[in-house]
Amino acid sequence: MLVINSIDDPKPMGNGQSGASPSDGIFPPQTPPALVPPPDPAQQINWTELVQKIQVNDQAALSELYSLFSRGIKFLIVRQLGRQDIDDRVHDTFVIVVQAIQRGDLRDPERLMGFVRTIVRRQIANFIEKNYTRRRDELDIDGPVKIADSHSSPEEAAIQSQNAQIMEEVLRDCSRRDREILTRFYLLEQTQEQICKEMDLNDTQFRLLKSRAKQRFSDEGRRRMAKNNLRTFSVRKRSGV
Amino acid sequence: MDRRLPENIESAPQILDGSHLSEHALEVYSLGKISSEEILATVEEHLLVCAYCENRLDSFDKFHAAAKTALEAESSKPKQRKPGPLWLIVFAASVAAIFVIPPALKQNDAAVAVDLASIRNAPAVTAPSNRRLDLTVDLTGLTAPSYKWEIFNSNGQLKASGSIEKTSNKFSVEGLDPAQYWVRLTLAGSAQVEREFSLLVR
Numbered sequence: 001m002l003v004i005n006s007i008d009d010p011k012p013m014g015n016g017q018s019g020a021s022p023s024d025g026i027f028p029p030q031t032p033p034a035l036v037p038p039p040d041p042a043q044q045i046n047w048t049e050l051v052q053k054i055q056v057n058d059q060a061a062l063s064e065l066y067s068l069f070s071r072g073i074k075f076l077i078v079r080q081l082g083r084q085d086i087d088d089r090v091h092d093t094f095v096i097v098v099q100a101i102q103r104g105d106l107r108d109p110e111r112l113m114g115f116v117r118t119i120v121r122r123q124i125a126n127f128i129e130k131n132y133t134r135r136r137d138e139l140d141i142d143g144p145v146k147i148a149d150s151h152s153s154p155e156e157a158a159i160q161s162q163n164a165q166i167m168e169e170v171l172r173d174c175s176r177r178d179r180e181i182l183t184r185f186y187l188l189e190q191t192q193e194q195i196c197k198e199m200d201l202n203d204t205q206f207r208l209l210k211s212r213a214k215q216r217f218s219d220e221g222r223r224r225m226a227k228n229n230l231r232t233f234s235v236r237k238r239s240g241v
Numbered sequence: 242m243d244r245r246l247p248e249n250i251e252s253a254p255q256i257l258d259g260s261h262l263s264e265h266a267l268e269v270y271s272l273g274k275i276s277s278e279e280i281l282a283t284v285e286e287h288l289l290v291c292a293y294c295e296n297r298l299d300s301f302d303k304f305h306a307a308a309k310t311a312l313e314a315e316s317s318k319p320k321q322r323k324p325g326p327l328w329l330i331v332f333a334a335s336v337a338a339i340f341v342i343p344p345a346l347k348q349n350d351a352a353v354a355v356d357l358a359s360i361r362n363a364p365a366v367t368a369p370s371n372r373r374l375d376l377t378v379d380l381t382g383l384t385a386p387s388y389k390w391e392i393f394n395s396n397g398q399l400k401a402s403g404s405i406e407k408t409s410n411k412f413s414v415e416g417l418d419p420a421q422y423w424v425r426l427t428l429a430g431s432a433q434v435e436r437e438f439s440l441l442v443r
Contacts, residue, residue, distance in 0.1 A: 040260035041290045072289035113286040120289075136433060160310070163303055167311035179315070186305060187312040211264075214304050221303075 041068070042113060051109035054101045066094060073120055080124045093123045163217075166224065170216045178209055185210070256283055262294045271301035313367065317443060352413060357424055357438035367441045371416040378426060378438065380410045387429045392440070395421045404429055417442045 045068070053061030074090045081089070097119050100106065106115045171179055181199060184190040196206055256266045266284055275281045288295055352373040357366055368374050378390070390412060391402040400422065401414045419442050426436040 037259065037261050038293050040287075042287070043260060068290055071292060072295065075288065075295050076285060113289055114282060117282065117286050117289055160306060163307035164310040164314070167304075167307035168314065171311055171315060179312075182308060183312050183316065186308040187316065210268075213308070214301075217304050217307065218300060 047112050048109040051101060051106060051112060054098060055104070057102070062098065065098070069097070069116055070094060073116070076117075076120050077124060077127075081127055089123070089127065093120055096123065162224070163221070166220045167217055169220060170213060173216075174213065178213075181206070181209055182213060256280060257287075261291065262287055262297070264297075267294065267298050267301050271298055271305055317367075355440070357440065365439055365441045367443055368417075370419040370442045373413055373415050374417065375411060375413050376424065376440075377411050378405075378424065378436065380407060380426075380436075383407065383426075383435055385428050385435075388426045388435060389429050391425045391427070392417075393423045393425065395423075419443050 050061055050064060054065060070090055073093050074086060077089050077093070078086060097116055100115070100119065101112075106112060171182070174182070177199070181195060181201070184195045184199075185192070192203070192206055196202065255263055257263060262270075262284060266280075269275055270281075270284050275284065288298065352375045353369055354375045354377065355366060355368045356377045356379075358379050380388075385407065387404055387406050389402065389404050392400045392414060394400055400417065403412055405412050422440040422442060424438040424440050425434055427434050
């Protein structure tokens with residue numbers, strides 16, 4: 001059984017940070033490997049040199065710029081606009097960045113990250129504006145209006161549904177009081193100050209509860225994924241694939 | 242620059258933890274609660290180049306979406322309890338008849354405030370059925386002095402309509418049946434759709 005330690009009755013969290021009770025037997029307490037965060041990529045780059053090379057259209061520098069920013073540009077655009085036409089949008093944005101650098105619009109190479117972010121934000125605003133104008137123009141014409149389906153893809157919907165199930169499981173093992181705190185924060189969007197004041201909590205208790213719930217959610221997600229992978233592997237093995 | 246996050250979220254923790262974004266910064270960003278442009282720039286510039294923090298943010302996003310969905314589902318479920326002894330039930334029923342039910346009925350008549358946001362991929366806004374709903378619509382960026390609002394069900398049938406002034410972004414509708422609805426804002430006297438919001442009534 002999953003166990004979330006109530007903040008009313010804090011228990012030791014085992015060897016790792018998982019919060020699993022050592023007595024539950026299903027998930028033996030594990031010591032997580034020492035996770036050392038990778039170095040910040042931004043600190044390893046000579047921005048001035050990179051910008052100078054891009055200005056003279058150096059192909060290796062263009063490739064470095066692309067590999068450095070394309071994933072992040074994609075990430076920020078997807079968060080705002082969804083996945084529709086994402087590759088085209090990333091490409092358009094990248095072309096604008098390169099052209100702007102080559103025109104000399106970037107005065108301080110050390111501000112390249114800020115420069116790229118500004119262009120990404122401007123692009124996002126342009127996409128929204130274009131979409132709005134297109135919809136308005138379509139409405140002026142008699143006939144059926146095509147509106148893009150903003151719902152998730154079936155795969156995304158399945159993942160979201162599975163995540164919600166995991167969370168329900170996590171919530172079932174929370175005390176009533178812990179559930180109330182999570183409901184106030186995530187559902188009713190009350191501030192931390194208000195919750196702590198009304199429920200007589202301190203900042204540490206509040207932070208601990210949230211991080212434990214998140215940890216349980218991640219652990220359970222990983223456990224299910226491992227189980228699914230194992231099932232897929234054994235099915236493949238049995239069918240000789 | 243003050244490199245601390247807003248105090249109303251937590252007691253001013255740092256944005257960076259070493260050379261990466263702090264857990265707190267990622268959580269607040271994921272919840273969309275960073276109002277300072279400078280802090281937002283710091284967070285997003287780092288996310289542009291750091292796959293490690295991007296993955297951590299992704300796990301926050303998933304957790305928040307799942308928490309919201311699961312908590313919403315839980316709060317809409319009727320609570321099931323084991324009945325107590327007969328005398329206790331009779332006593333509780335008598336007390337309820339005298340003191341609890343009249344105020345509760347009164348409370349059930351109270352309007353429910355519903356905020357409709359026009360953010361893409363925002364979670365579906367849900368509202369209870371057969372209650373008066375005080376709807377607040379996001380008119381940010383709209384400039385006309387007044388707008389017409391219409392509520393359609395998923396079959397395209399008009400269920401309610403009215404008009405609002407730019408100065409007040411609120412209007413009320415009486416008891417909608419459980420269904421998916423679309424709240425549409427158009428310019429008064431024109432068919433031009435300015436905003437459209439999803440509203441799920443349960």
